[in-house]
Amino acid sequence: MAHGVPTNEKQQIQRVEMCNITKCFPGVLANDRVCFDVNQGEVHALLGENGAGKSTLMRQLYGLYRPDEGEILINGRPYTFNSPADAIEVGIGMIHQHFMLVPTMTVAENVALGLKSSREPMLDLDKVSARIRELSQLYGSIIDPSAYVWQLSVGEQQRVEIIKALYRGASLIILDEPTAVLTPQEVNDLFVTLKRMVKDGHTLIFISHKLHEVMAISNRVTVLRDGCLIGTRLTSEVTRNELVKMMVGRDVRQLNPQPLKSGPVRLEIQGLQAMGDRGTEALRGINLQIHGGEIVGLAGVSGNGQRELAECLAGVRKTNHGTILMDSVDISFMPLKQRIDSGLAYIPEERMRDGAVREFSVQENVFLHDHASPKYTHGIFLDFARMRVFASELVKNFNVKTPGLDTPIKNLSGGNIQKLIMARELSRQPKVLIAAQPTRGVDIGATEYIHQRLLQQREEGIAIFLISEDLDEICVLSDRIAVLYEGRIMGIVERNEATVEQIGLMMAGISMTEAMQR
Amino acid sequence: MPPEKEEIAVRTRRFGSPGMFFNALLPLAGMLLALLIGAVMLLILKVNPLTAYAEMVGGALGSVSGITQTLVKATPLLLVGLGICIAFRASVINIGGEGQIIVGALAATWFPLTFRMWPGWLLVPSTLLVGFAAGAAWGFIPGILKARLKVNEILTTVMMNAIALQLMNLLIRSVLMDPAGITAGTYLAQSERLPEQSWLTRLVPQTLLHTGTLIAVALAVIVYIFLWRTTIGYRIRAVGLNPDAARFSGINVPFNQALSLTLAGGFAGIAGAVEVLGVQHRLLEGITSGYGFSGIVAALFGGLHPLGTIPAALLFGGLLVGGDKMQRAVQVPNSLIDAILGLVVLFVVGSALWSRRWAARRQMAAAKNQKELG
Amino acid sequence: MNDVFQLSVVAGILTSAIRLATPYLYAAIGEAFSQRSGVVNLGVDGIMLISAYASFYIVLNTGSIWLGLLAAIVVGLLMGLLMAFISVTLKAEQGISGIGLYMFGLGLSSLLFKTTIGTVKTVTGFQPVKIPLLGDIPVVGEIFFQHSLLVYGAFLLVPLAWFVLEKTTWGLKNKSVGQNPAAADSLGVNVDRVRYVSVCIGAILAGIAGASLSISLLNLFQDNLTAGQGFIAVALVYFGGWKPVGILWGALLFSTVNAFQLWMQVLGVKIPSDVAIMLPYLLTIAALAITINRVRQPAALNKPFERGES
Amino acid sequence: ATPPTAVPATEAAPTEAPATEAPTVEPVEPFRIAVIMPSAITDMAFSQSMYSALIAVQTEMGGESALEIKYSEGMFKVPDAAAAIRDYASQGFNVVIAHGSQYGASVQEIAVDFPNVTFAWGTDVNTFGMPNVFAYTAAAEQGGYINGVLAAMLTKTKTIGVTGPVEVGDAKTYVDGFVQGVASVDPAIKVSKTWTGSFSDVALMTEAAKTHIAAGADILTGSSQSVVGSIGAAKDNGSVLWFGTQQNQSSLAPTLVVASQVYDWSGMIKEIIANNKAGTLGGQAYVLQLKNDGLKIVFNPDYALSAEIKAAGEKAIADIIAGTITVNP
Numbered sequence A: 001m002a003h004g005v006p007t008n009e010k011q012q013i014q015r016v017e018m019c020n021i022t023k024c025f026p027g028v029l030a031n032d033r034v035c036f037d038v039n040q041g042e043v044h045a046l047l048g049e050n051g052a053g054k055s056t057l058m059r060q061l062y063g064l065y066r067p068d069e070g071e072i073l074i075n076g077r078p079y080t081f082n083s084p085a086d087a088i089e090v091g092i093g094m095i096h097q098h099f100m101l102v103p104t105m106t107v108a109e110n111v112a113l114g115l116k117s118s119r120e121p122m123l124d125l126d127k128v129s130a131r132i133r134e135l136s137q138l139y140g141s142i143i144d145p146s147a148y149v150w151q152l153s154v155g156e157q158q159r160v161e162i163i164k165a166l167y168r169g170a171s172l173i174i175l176d177e178p179t180a181v182l183t184p185q186e187v188n189d190l191f192v193t194l195k196r197m198v199k200d201g202h203t204l205i206f207i208s209h210k211l212h213e214v215m216a217i218s219n220r221v222t223v224l225r226d227g228c229l230i231g232t233r234l235t236s237e238v239t240r241n242e243l244v245k246m247m248v249g250r251d252v253r254q255l256n257p258q259p260l261k262s263g264p265v266r267l268e269i270q271g272l273q274a275m276g277d278r279g280t281e282a283l284r285g286i287n288l289q290i291h292g293g294e295i296v297g298l299a300g301v302s303g304n305g306q307r308e309l310a311e312c313l314a315g316v317r318k319t320n321h322g323t324i325l326m327d328s329v330d331i332s333f334m335p336l337k338q339r340i341d342s343g344l345a346y347i348p349e350e351r352m353r354d355g356a357v358r359e360f361s362v363q364e365n366v367f368l369h370d371h372a373s374p375k376y377t378h379g380i381f382l383d384f385a386r387m388r389v390f391a392s393e394l395v396k397n398f399n400v401k402t403p404g405l406d407t408p409i410k411n412l413s414g415g416n417i418q419k420l421i422m423a424r425e426l427s428r429q430p431k432v433l434i435a436a437q438p439t440r441g442v443d444i445g446a447t448e449y450i451h452q453r454l455l456q457q458r459e460e461g462i463a464i465f466l467i468s469e470d471l472d473e474i475c476v477l478s479d480r481i482a483v484l485y486e487g488r489i490m491g492i493v494e495r496n497e498a499t500v501e502q503i504g505l506m507m508a509g510i511s512m513t514e515a516m517q518r
Numbered sequence B: 001m002p003p004e005k006e007e008i009a010v011r012t013r014r015f016g017s018p019g020m021f022f023n024a025l026l027p028l029a030g031m032l033l034a035l036l037i038g039a040v041m042l043l044i045l046k047v048n049p050l051t052a053y054a055e056m057v058g059g060a061l062g063s064v065s066g067i068t069q070t071l072v073k074a075t076p077l078l079l080v081g082l083g084i085c086i087a088f089r090a091s092v093i094n095i096g097g098e099g100q101i102i103v104g105a106l107a108a109t110w111f112p113l114t115f116r117m118w119p120g121w122l123l124v125p126s127t128l129l130v131g132f133a134a135g136a137a138w139g140f141i142p143g144i145l146k147a148r149l150k151v152n153e154i155l156t157t158v159m160m161n162a163i164a165l166q167l168m169n170l171l172i173r174s175v176l177m178d179p180a181g182i183t184a185g186t187y188l189a190q191s192e193r194l195p196e197q198s199w200l201t202r203l204v205p206q207t208l209l210h211t212g213t214l215i216a217v218a219l220a221v222i223v224y225i226f227l228w229r230t231t232i233g234y235r236i237r238a239v240g241l242n243p244d245a246a247r248f249s250g251i252n253v254p255f256n257q258a259l260s261l262t263l264a265g266g267f268a269g270i271a272g273a274v275e276v277l278g279v280q281h282r283l284l285e286g287i288t289s290g291y292g293f294s295g296i297v298a299a300l301f302g303g304l305h306p307l308g309t310i311p312a313a314l315l316f317g318g319l320l321v322g323g324d325k326m327q328r329a330v331q332v333p334n335s336l337i338d339a340i341l342g343l344v345v346l347f348v349v350g351s352a353l354w355s356r357r358w359a360a361r362r363q364m365a366a367a368k369n370q371k372e373l374g
Numbered sequence C: 001m002n003d004v005f006q007l008s009v010v011a012g013i014l015t016s017a018i019r020l021a022t023p024y025l026y027a028a029i030g031e032a033f034s035q036r037s038g039v040v041n042l043g044v045d046g047i048m049l050i051s052a053y054a055s056f057y058i059v060l061n062t063g064s065i066w067l068g069l070l071a072a073i074v075v076g077l078l079m080g081l082l083m084a085f086i087s088v089t090l091k092a093e094q095g096i097s098g099i100g101l102y103m104f105g106l107g108l109s110s111l112l113f114k115t116t117i118g119t120v121k122t123v124t125g126f127q128p129v130k131i132p133l134l135g136d137i138p139v140v141g142e143i144f145f146q147h148s149l150l151v152y153g154a155f156l157l158v159p160l161a162w163f164v165l166e167k168t169t170w171g172l173k174n175k176s177v178g179q180n181p182a183a184a185d186s187l188g189v190n191v192d193r194v195r196y197v198s199v200c201i202g203a204i205l206a207g208i209a210g211a212s213l214s215i216s217l218l219n220l221f222q223d224n225l226t227a228g229q230g231f232i233a234v235a236l237v238y239f240g241g242w243k244p245v246g247i248l249w250g251a252l253l254f255s256t257v258n259a260f261q262l263w264m265q266v267l268g269v270k271i272p273s274d275v276a277i278m279l280p281y282l283l284t285i286a287a288l289a290i291t292i293n294r295v296r297q298p299a300a301l302n303k304p305f306e307r308g309e310s
Numbered sequence D: 001a002t003p004p005t006a007v008p009a010t011e012a013a014p015t016e017a018p019a020t021e022a023p024t025v026e027p028v029e030p031f032r033i034a035v036i037m038p039s040a041i042t043d044m045a046f047s048q049s050m051y052s053a054l055i056a057v058q059t060e061m062g063g064e065s066a067l068e069i070k071y072s073e074g075m076f077k078v079p080d081a082a083a084a085i086r087d088y089a090s091q092g093f094n095v096v097i098a099h100g101s102q103y104g105a106s107v108q109e110i111a112v113d114f115p116n117v118t119f120a121w122g123t124d125v126n127t128f129g130m131p132n133v134f135a136y137t138a139a140a141e142q143g144g145y146i147n148g149v150l151a152a153m154l155t156k157t158k159t160i161g162v163t164g165p166v167e168v169g170d171a172k173t174y175v176d177g178f179v180q181g182v183a184s185v186d187p188a189i190k191v192s193k194t195w196t197g198s199f200s201d202v203a204l205m206t207e208a209a210k211t212h213i214a215a216g217a218d219i220l221t222g223s224s225q226s227v228v229g230s231i232g233a234a235k236d237n238g239s240v241l242w243f244g245t246q247q248n249q250s251s252l253a254p255t256l257v258v259a260s261q262v263y264d265w266s267g268m269i270k271e272i273i274a275n276n277k278a279g280t281l282g283g284q285a286y287v288l289q290l291k292n293d294g295l296k297i298v299f300n301p302d303y304a305l306s307a308e309i310k311a312a313g314e315k316a317i318a319d320i321i322a323g324t325i326t327v328n329p
């Protein structure tokens, strides 16, 4: 139990200070004498590249880790958190980067978990449900407490996370990259909610890689790099570029891709229909053509069929109807393996789950698709020498930061895993590349790098289908933008033809003509 | 990363760092603790633990007969363990070793009796293959049920053990029953003795040590190469570590799961065949001797690594042999040895946590130093 | 063959099946508690053995069946603590710890039996209790309502376990630590403690399963009395999809077929006895293969939990 | 075709028997016997029958100073047993008894290396033609026959249940004899048999016995260490009678056990000791029979068996001994 927690009434958190926090993991010093503080009613943003130590710092405040050194003061009094229970007790809540939900349980069960019930030892989910409705209405739209978490969209899941914290009476809420998985509309909704929470007296710590969000919502910004504190600034007194420099240690270039003359159609989708995981119709007749040397961006609120579309193209989901042509060859019924071999590359959205084998080494992950290619085998035997040459070339060319080729990939940072998967897919000289959320959760430096690579591939004549919920990314990179809504394409526009707002309207189901008029 | 540094990383991984020495000490400490508790039990039974343990060590290692005996026991443990390595690497839990050994032994009894005119150079390898095939078939059934119908393999392999046992009961009291037992009216539950040319060659006279041990070691190397140097092994490991990523890479996940269970069954089948051809020279009740279970322990002790399973099987075999010797020497009930062995397993596996923690602590210290230096 | 369909035979089969299912129900439902929290305990058979011994020893020496049952519970608890310590606190590979526990239980029970009792003896254990009124119903009463208390207990355990697992706050914690321990941990649920309790409940029930053999159904103890029933119980958890009711169907199927094959032998139906004995195993596999509704195992099953290892 | 007791087995030429060296047992040194058994010495069946016989002989000879006994129990793994046999032989035991038919091959190999040690193994009749190997077996069908005769005369429901493990070895021959015995009294009596497929599954054995009882059997019998479960079931029922084999099982249900066929290995052991001391280290096969007192029908004094039935039983014993009745295994 936390020391000195008032026995009866939960105190209001006025001020939190973290002093000289040091935290070491095997092989990394994740936090090196970091100081951080936050005051009541403030939104304090925490910035840094992948692996800078942001999550680690916050997990210590939430009692998930114990600092090796340093002190945590709340309202001036030192506290030791042995577990999240202690942090929850003093009124701290945390929305984790990777949601901490049990998919096989309902919303109400997830919220009630770990709490005393009014009818102890029995559950009283009705009471919990009522309060969930109340809270969700107060801070946005209602969430069905009896829905299973696996049935919810990512945005809804995040709201469950927020409700979980509010339900426990948290007055300080840590949000670890809450916007990484949200659509622009959802981000807006979230910001409305967050502002409302601040007005109600809550204190927020906000982690993000997106500078405009940080500029928009925070009062102060703290930047970490390599586990060390770089500095804390008032948001009003700092510029974007200054922040980038603090984070990355250099300037980051703005991309400005020039239009290209596109080649012949390489990927053609005709009348594609498919079912979703929940047994409903997810795709209701998709028609789309992508030319070589062209990036087509697919915009849309998550859950409108993006994942299903990507999976149908990649061959891991059954289509009900329609055809897919690659270089005029019908690949609709080709098994996955054959599609890969004939030039389709796919960067899955859930890269840790679907794109890489965590325990495999960097080198082994490079050959997930091509381990049986005659280039790297003698009969059934793998040719390590040649594999090694190729893998180290790839790591070098794509600037993947890894201690070695034999390091298990799980020890790499998110951005570097992403780069490696990218490297793998692009090195196969595909005809068509499907990139789903290629920069989700990746820091600025790595994002820049990945974007450059995509443009480079475009120049080489590859047809690229970019599926992203980050509208900025889509608008910067795509030659044409298709908007997906409820399993249908609402319209396809040239890059400079439509504004972000117009695309946003189409994402909300407004027809193209109507949207373009507004 | 400069190449030399990478080289070093590779080398330490391959040949072990000084830290591994301590990692090896911890399981030994766990074992000592178990033996200490065993010593208390011995004292209660009014037996001097020092004498008892001296007999145990001596029994396993102190003589040619002890050492060969250890090797003879380690052989089926290793063979079953190799199959377990393959299955568990594919994330398939094979509890069916007992049944797979039985059918391997059944096939390896039937075959030489049927083709008793074949010369030894032909009969021995083909019998081993037949044993492999029979075990593989027994592993294939839960494999295909898992692949096609998603039936949990723990359930099926447990049930298949019982089925195999009854199959043996059925055959051993009908077609495979020793005709001599029928003539003499004893109706013993054993088969006829196999033709002599089908026996595995004895390596040391007056002991049971046979060429099966060498075969097992050779197979361990082959399984190592199979798992880490071939495309099939690569796929099996990928399926075990992350079926989703494997599927997204075009790997047929159910096929590889079924394949790994089939291979696991095959290795247990060879173990059964080797027991018949190398040790018993006929089929008997109790042919499995529980190797189907202890093979799992050996493989897990060996870190699910075929080469690691070799010392693990030897350790386990030695404990069993030494335990028997101790029982004979100090006349304690056999079950005491079982209980002590159980404790050894528990404490050795429990000590793994500290090994991991020590390794982590060393790495942390290294990280701090590096930071301070650079 | 026609005999098989006589009412008395059907009644006999069902009565037998209910008796035979008893130890499986206790042990498998206990294992479900443990597995739902993420811990596979393969040592059930060992726990059953040593508890069977303990309860038998106590009844033999005190004559009190209740003290005997208590002994089984206490010994089961101790074995559960040992398993939990190794697999939860020390985060050891659960498969090996379970097999170690099995070997330990097998060896120790036989050792103690030999040193403290020495030869097979019988005791007067839990006697059949005819339930008033219900027990007097012809046929039905005989089948269902003339059993010993531990048999009734096994069947009452099904709704009780269902209630605890599905309707209580603790049941929610138990499920969450087996599905996503990191999430439970982040809400202040003490993952290790929930797993300790779950493993111990499982072990206590395994202990009662042992007692149901030695002081209720058989009323004697002998080396390796369970003859591998604990492993069948683990398999039944998979059959039942980690649900008490599913386990009930599995245990009833298995034991009904077993009772059926015994009756076939008694009635002299001409099939080899070995084939008859295979039947329950074959049919259990077949039943699972043809039922389509397959439950996913708890996501964190067999995975030790350590904070920060996402 | 039961081989007569203690005849030189066909392969063994009796004249060749004397070993190279006369037994060196000095009178002060105890005679040393080691025994290897497949199950526990407390199994109430096969292993226990041998162990009790050894203890009985030891007592008769004057305790440990006259006869030293060492045992290895639970040796169901043959390689372990082989190691034990070899170990005992090399420790200079006079007699090593391998008490299980599965040990035959091991005995055959090891005996060659220890010409001065007597090996005895069973149950079988094969001495492998070796001068230092005795074989032994029990004609379980004979006692089975007697039990069958008694049971047939006692049954009221004309239904008798047999609970067996696996239909092999003496579990089979005993039951076959039993069935013949019943049929000799009244062929109309129904003898139904169940096999559990396991020597150790007490729970299934119990349920098998309960099934017989539910099907109308008023008398049960059966073989293997798991029949303790059947006896328990008979006892729970309270009025079902039991016939035992291998061991005297009266203590398990004092009012319900009518009689047990008891394997008494002590006569054979004494004969082996005597032979060994006289320099005959092997070459013979022993068969426990009613005739040579190796098999005994032990009536339970606590069960009031009517004199008439008991007389019928004793007549059958006499007939078998006299050879007027032959029982086929």
Ligand SMILES: Nc1ncnc2c1ncn2[C@@H]1O[C@H](COP(=O)(O)OP(=O)(O)OP(=O)(O)O)[C@@H](O)[C@H]1O
Pocket: A025, A026, A028, A029, A030, A048, A049, A050, A051, A052, A053, A054, A055, A056, A057, A097, A411, A412, A413, A414, A415, A441, A443, C307, C308, C309
């Ligand atoms: N549980 C852990 N075990 C070992 N190392 C860890 C662990 N968690 C974090 N690290 C390491 O600590 C460093 C900081 O990680 P942290 O999660 O705090 O980064 P972050 O700033 O949140 O990055 P991101 O933007 O990718 O979320 C990384 O180098 C990471 O490898």
Ligand SMILES: Nc1ncnc2c1ncn2[C@@H]1O[C@H](COP(=O)(O)OP(=O)(O)OP(=O)(O)O)[C@@H](O)[C@H]1O
Pocket: A050, A051, A055, A097, A098, A410, A411, A412, A413, A414, A415, A440, A441, A442, C308, C309, C310
């Ligand atoms: N057990 C671990 N050992 C070493 N590094 C780890 C471990 N667990 C996590 N990390 C590293 O810690 C950092 C932060 O981990 P986290 O779980 O926050 O994922 P992430 O990489 O930030 O994911 P995302 O790309 O979704 O932001 C990552 O660099 C990850 O690789």
Ligand SMILES: [Mg+2]
Pocket: A054, A055, A056, A097, A176
């Ligand atoms: Mg983070």
Ligand SMILES: [Mg+2]
Pocket: A050, A097, A177, A414, A441, A442
């Ligand atoms: Mg991140």
